[in-house]
Amino acid sequence: MRCTSCRSGSMEENTTTYFAQLENCYVIIENVPCLKCVQCGDVVYRSSVMENLLKKGPQRY
Numbered sequence: 001m002r003c004t005s006c007r008s009g010s011m012e013e014n015t016t017t018y019f020a021q022l023e024n025c026y027v028i029i030e031n032v033p034c035l036k037c038v039q040c041g042d043v044v045y046r047s048s049v050m051e052n053l054l055k056k057g058p059q060r061y
């Protein structure tokens with residue numbers, strides 16, 4: 001898969017720390033699987049991962 005930001009780097013499996021601000025709290029989730037560009041470091045989350053985070057995140061954290 002090619003990076004959508006720099007259009008030259010390739011995306012590789014990686015993990016990152018997801019950070020989001022919800023209505024009245026902050027959510028920090030470590031070791032979230034993602035694809036990271038080896039060239040510019042841009043991170044893309046899989047849509048299934050994001051769905052899980054949005055569904056479970058506010059209750060679990």
Ligand SMILES: [Zn+2]
Pocket residue numbers: 003004005006007008009037038039040041042
């Ligand atoms: Zn890139």
